[in-house]
Amino acid sequence: MSAPPLSVSPALADPVLDRLNDAQREAAGHGDTPLLVIAGAGTGKTMTLAARVARLVAQGADPQRLLLLTFSRRAAVEMQQRVAALLRESLGLPPTSAPPALPWAGTFHAIGARLLREQAERLGLSPEFSILDRGDAEDLMGWVRDGLGLASQAEGRRFPLKGTCLAIYSRAVNSQAPLAEVLREAFPWCAEHEPALRTLCRAYEDAKREQQALDYDDLLLWWAEMLREPDIAAWLGERFTHVLVDEYQDTNRLQSAILHALKPSGRGVTVVGDDAQAIYAFRAAEVRNILDFPRAFDPPARVVTLEHNYRATQPLLDAANAVIGLAPERFTKRLWTDRPGSERPQLVAVEDELAQARWVCERLLTRREGGLKLKSQAVLFRTSSHSAALELELARRRIPFVKYGGLKFLEAAHVKDLLALLRWAGNPRLRLAGFRVAQLVPGIGPASARRLQDAMDAAADPHAALQAWQPPAAAAGDWAALAALLRRLAEAPQWPAELADGAAWYLPHMERLHDHPGPRRADIEQLQRLAAGHATRERFLTELTLDPPQATSDEAGDPMLDEDYCILSTIHAAKGQEWSAVTVLNVVDGCIPGDLATATPAQLEEERRLLYVAMTRARHHLALVVPQRFHVTQQRRFGDRHLYAGLTRFIPPEVAQHFDSVGPAAPHWAPGPPTPPTGAVLDLARRLRDRW
DNA sequence: CGCGTGTTGTTTTTT
DNA sequence: ACAACACGCG
Numbered sequence: 001m002s003a004p005p006l007s008v009s010p011a012l013a014d015p016v017l018d019r020l021n022d023a024q025r026e027a028a029g030h031g032d033t034p035l036l037v038i039a040g041a042g043t044g045k046t047m048t049l050a051a052r053v054a055r056l057v058a059q060g061a062d063p064q065r066l067l068l069l070t071f072s073r074r075a076a077v078e079m080q081q082r083v084a085a086l087l088r089e090s091l092g093l094p095p096t097s098a099p100p101a102l103p104w105a106g107t108f109h110a111i112g113a114r115l116l117r118e119q120a121e122r123l124g125l126s127p128e129f130s131i132l133d134r135g136d137a138e139d140l141m142g143w144v145r146d147g148l149g150l151a152s153q154a155e156g157r158r159f160p161l162k163g164t165c166l167a168i169y170s171r172a173v174n175s176q177a178p179l180a181e182v183l184r185e186a187f188p189w190c191a192e193h194e195p196a197l198r199t200l201c202r203a204y205e206d207a208k209r210e211q212q213a214l215d216y217d218d219l220l221l222w223w224a225e226m227l228r229e230p231d232i233a234a235w236l237g238e239r240f241t242h243v244l245v246d247e248y249q250d251t252n253r254l255q256s257a258i259l260h261a262l263k264p265s266g267r268g269v270t271v272v273g274d275d276a277q278a279i280y281a282f283r284a285a286e287v288r289n290i291l292d293f294p295r296a297f298d299p300p301a302r303v304v305t306l307e308h309n310y311r312a313t314q315p316l317l318d319a320a321n322a323v324i325g326l327a328p329e330r331f332t333k334r335l336w337t338d339r340p341g342s343e344r345p346q347l348v349a350v351e352d353e354l355a356q357a358r359w360v361c362e363r364l365l366t367r368r369e370g371g372l373k374l375k376s377q378a379v380l381f382r383t384s385s386h387s388a389a390l391e392l393e394l395a396r397r398r399i400p401f402v403k404y405g406g407l408k409f410l411e412a413a414h415v416k417d418l419l420a421l422l423r424w425a426g427n428p429r430l431r432l433a434g435f436r437v438a439q440l441v442p443g444i445g446p447a448s449a450r451r452l453q454d455a456m457d458a459a460a461d462p463h464a465a466l467q468a469w470q471p472p473a474a475a476a477g478d479w480a481a482l483a484a485l486l487r488r489l490a491e492a493p494q495w496p497a498e499l500a501d502g503a504a505w506y507l508p509h510m511e512r513l514h515d516h517p518g519p520r521r522a523d524i525e526q527l528q529r530l531a532a533g534h535a536t537r538e539r540f541l542t543e544l545t546l547d548p549p550q551a552t553s554d555e556a557g558d559p560m561l562d563e564d565y566c567i568l569s570t571i572h573a574a575k576g577q578e579w580s581a582v583t584v585l586n587v588v589d590g591c592i593p594g595d596l597a598t599a600t601p602a603q604l605e606e607e608r609r610l611l612y613v614a615m616t617r618a619r620h621h622l623a624l625v626v627p628q629r630f631h632v633t634q635q636r637r638f639g640d641r642h643l644y645a646g647l648t649r650f651i652p653p654e655v656a657q658h659f660d661s662v663g664p665a666a667p668h669w670a671p672g673p674p675t676p677p678t679g680a681v682l683d684l685a686r687r688l689r690d691r692w
Numbered sequence: 693c694g695c696g697t698g699t700t701g702t703t704t705t706t707t
Numbered sequence: 708a709c710a711a712c713a714c715g716c717g
Contacts, residue, residue: 072707109707134706142711158701161711189703216707282705383704405705445694472693546707572705596703610705 034266034301041616042311050082174284227261248273313341357393405570425489428462443475582618
């Protein structure tokens with residue numbers, strides 16, 4: 001068993017490459033021509049990629065000139081660590097010495113932000129440009145929409161909400177498709193407003209320019225646009241000798257355009273992904289990117305497929321393979337393992353969501369008594385809100401947990417307020433921020449805030465205009481305090497002391513505006529802790545926007561770092577992770593697939609892959625929980641009520657035979673699950689009330 | 693003009 | 708259940 005006859009340096013052929021299997025070694029040792037690695041779930045993808053990076057470095061590649069694009073910041077960090085460990089080993093460095101770092105590892109958006117900041121002058125951007133998170137962008141969209149008078153259209157249906165407008169805009173940008181097509185395919189109920197939406201999108205672009213603000217999409221769009229300048233493209237293409245992209249199945253057209261513009265010949269390009277795990281089409285991800293990758297080059301890219309799974313036992317893989325095997329599109333690989341294991345995955349029927357929560361808690365505790373740490377156990381679900389009942393039950397039993405997914409930190413009003421203050425201080429042209437901050441002062445409402453902004457816009461020096469502005473008499477005292485604060489922040493910024501200064505100003509306003517300041521105060525404190533880890537205000541804002549704290553643990557209190565806690569996560573946020581025991585909640589039609597996601601076959605297939613992703617996170621134990629009855633909130637159209645649902649359509653009888661059926665209600669579906677009565681909506685409460 | 697209340701519509705998932 | 712929007716009062 002020796003390495004294939006590649007030009008592998010002898011020093012490296014030993015410890016690192018020897019630990020890889022043949023396919024992995026082929027990928028790690030491949031030369032400079034374009035390479036596609038199809039890596040099934042749990043097949044050692046990160047290890048392989050890290051080994052490839054380590055080998056490139058050991059062969060003399062400059063780590064500063066490796067561009068490593070991963071899906072999340074977390075994946076980037078993990079990659080750094082693996083590479084570091086491998087490099088120490090292969091270069092024979094002592095464990096104490098610092099191996100070369102990879103400064104250009106990060107998400108497309110984060111790397112884009114850095115490059116744009118670096119080249120801002122050339123691009124006609126202020127180097128102080130602000131990055132709008134989703135909430136900011138929505139607010140700006142709302143502002144523009146109101147300015148155009150679109151909000152109050154009396155005739156006909158109401159104009160789409162600001163969030164919907166932004167979603168439409170974003171999808172058009174990321175898919176690089178015409179507005180009409182986007183509306184037809186993804187937002188049919190907004191199609192009637194097409195002309196107004198077109199005007200709105202243009203005005204939104206203008207507003208961003210005027211305010212020196214870029215939203216998430218701009219970070220890709222400007223990057224791609226910048227690369228259309230031949231001299232810049234050539235320079236960047238040479239600057240990065242190698243470009244490696246992880247999770248390539250979840251990139252969109254814009255990202256693929258960036259990649260091809262950087263490296264038109266494909267030389268030095270490696271992409272890694274798994275078409276069976278594509279779950280970001282809603283964000284305009286384009287599976288064709290990975291499917292068409294080989295033929296995009298001449299000669300075509302080398303394709304290496306990893307199918308040997310090191311994560312799960314055979315019975316778990318059988319079930320997962322059966323689920324994905326029903327996808328109408330043929331996937332080209334089938335995972336296998338040599339880890340036998342006898343435990344099959346479970347289908348657990350329970351009465352309702354409360355019973356589900358109880359069952360999950362019992363199972364967590366039983367496993368912990370059996371020696372499995374809570375940290376090795378995860379509970380996954382389709383939608384962030386699906387864990388609500390479980391969170392309450394966990395809290396009641398004092399089982400600590402951390403929840404991933406859901407975006408709420410940056411969406412909380414108080415966090416937005418304080419960040420807006422910092423943004424405004426750095427970029428006084430950012431109306432959006434100023435509008436928000438000014439209205440925190442009692443006595444200043446939308447009209448006064450608008451007058452202030454107009455005065456600042458007209459002035460050559462907006463800071464001076466701000467200091468000179470006369471507020472309404474009722475607001476004079478409080479306004480003076482804010483003006484003084486802004487002067488300090490603008491003139492002598494001292495990071496992170498300026499955040500403390502701002503927080504001290506903000507806290508009294510927060511207490512006045514919100515009923516329950518307790519948890520909010522904790523968020524402000526967390527912001528201050530985070531601030532200490534960043535060098536400047538600009539870096540803090542950028543990194544917080546692109547990589548917000550993604551875990552929350554409100555119900556459970558703050559678990560100490562060394563304490564044991566279990567993981568709650570959306571399936572999306574669980575991507576790339578693995579746990580010994582995995583439980584998936586609400587595996588019923590209406591949740592997986594969500595009843596909003598069954599309109600088109602493509603959406604349905606994405607839901608199927610979602611279930612597949614969830615199932616392949618497990619190493620030893622896997623349980624899918626099926627409540628027979630679950631509560632539906634929201635959507636007044638049907639009213640609140642319980643919905644009777646059946647096992648997901650992705651597990652028909654021939655797939656169900658790969659599972660053990662357990663739970664109190666299990667005997668009921670012994671004859672094979674009947675087709676679920678999808679329309680059976682009961683409203684007993686109303687029926688009872690109507691008797692009177 | 694600012695602020696509080698009543699009414700109406702509402703697509704999950706995340707950078 | 709909740710947010711955004713419209714309206715009316717001080």
